[in-house]
Amino acid sequence: MDAAPGDRARSTPLPLRWLHAAETALLVAAVLALVGLSAAQIVARTLFDGGWAWVDPLTRALVLWTAMLGALAAARDDRHINLDALTRLLRGTPLRFARFVTFAFAAGVSALLAWYGWQLVLLDRESGTPAFGFVQAWHVELILPVGFGLLALRFLVRAFVRPQPPSP
């Protein structure tokens, strides 16, 4: 079910494929929920002058979650935005070197961001900041350390992976 171009079926170990499939499933579910909820909210608001108080904060939380899951997908496909004027000209070993350095750097930054994301989770769990309904802020924030943590691991792995043929 996973149509990821970065996922070359047999070369990817099974647990990793499970992880990718889970990420994609979660992403698709979040996006469909985002579309469904925001459309339903508008129908409720215009037709019945109603709507639900918890929908708006929930859709905003879903935006954060889709952004993090989308960023993970982008890392898997080498689609993170960068300056590519120079790397376009590189081939072979220099390209492998450039990718190693930059991805290792991205992994380091992501790891730091994951760490501070975790600090934020601890902070808001301590203070019990509410988000909406029975959901607390730290539940929503959990995607920060988890997302950036996975992103760090993924960049670290990709630092060693051979680049894919160029595409627009």
Added chain:
Amino acid sequence: MTWLIVAALLLLAALGAPLFALIGAVAMLGLHAGGADLTVVMVEFYRLADMPVLVAIPLFTLAGYLLGESGAPKRLVRLTDSLLGWMPGGLAIVALCACALFTAFTGASGVTIVAMGALLYPALRQARYGDSFSLGLVTSSGSLGLLFAPAVPLILYAIVAQQFNTTPPVSVDAMFRAGLLPGLLMILLLAAWSIYVAPPLERGPGRIDWREAGRAAWDARWEIPLPIVVLGGIYSGAFAASEVAAVTAAYVLVVTTLVRREIDAPRLVAAIREAMALVGAILLILGVSLGLTYWFIDNSVPERLFEWIGAHVDSKLAFLLLLNLFLLVLGMLLDIFSATVIMVPIILPIALQFGIDPVHLGIVFLANMQLGYFTPPVGMNLFIAAYRFQRPVLEIVRACVPFFLILFAAVLAITYVPWLSLVLVR
């Protein structure tokens, strides 16, 4: 030590490090030097979950990707051709309008050249338009239309500018209105050029084949409501951008998967993944740059920059001219989304000091970025077109020159005639 870090970061940038990592690193280094608790970076990042307009970005992007995957581009070209094809230069104008409409929905990410260019280039050649003209037209039209609602760059600019609580404020609706006339000006100028160079007509002028037009309209019956709902809803002021986005995304999802059945489940999953990879890449940069903006403002970086620039540049006009040149270079190097997120927090406070309306600045910024997409030597769309049409980049560059000059004239007009951007807003 500071210079060593700066040099290392510049080297990493040149080697193609992901921008979000670079911005995140700068923000953390800056805050760390100021003795702040770095958790603030994540506090700022978490504000992504606290911006009601932001939901419009994933929703419109999803709608655009689904439309691109479906047969909508083909039907759009058929319909506009049946209505405009009779004019001299008609097919070229069809190409301009179809590309503009398509880019407005997909947000100028190179999708237009791939999806529309593949249809339009052969059609133009068949209608005996010159090879160079046809290549130049489809390449430069790849970013045309990003000044029209509901293009994501307009939304993103408004979101970034809102962080500064400007007076007058920058709402998404204001940006949508402001882009209308400048966008039309670009299309009109390009249309005039197309009429001038067009080959003589085959079908004979002034004849619309009404039966074909009717059939084309029937064929596109599910797509026709879209621009009406989106543009009508937005420009009438009846709905907020995020509401229109929700309706659009839900409608497109239902039509492409359930009504037309052009997108099956595996392709839906792939399209969602593709669209959200782009959204994720953009929002990650936006998130970390919120931390950077926090550091900027905390250290009054904009004020210091203004003092420095004010010492060399004394008039609004000179500032705008410098801005044009600077943005042209920036547009070649950075894509429109990261350029907006990174540069607007720096440029906006300075422009405000020079008395430039923040909405006008947004249109100037985005119009320049649109040009940057195909500015030689490194505009992104030049490479996409070269790849798509299997031509040397230099040939594409040469083909784009007249179009570049025309749109450059339009950008200058947009810059120095604020009325164009502001008459529908203020």
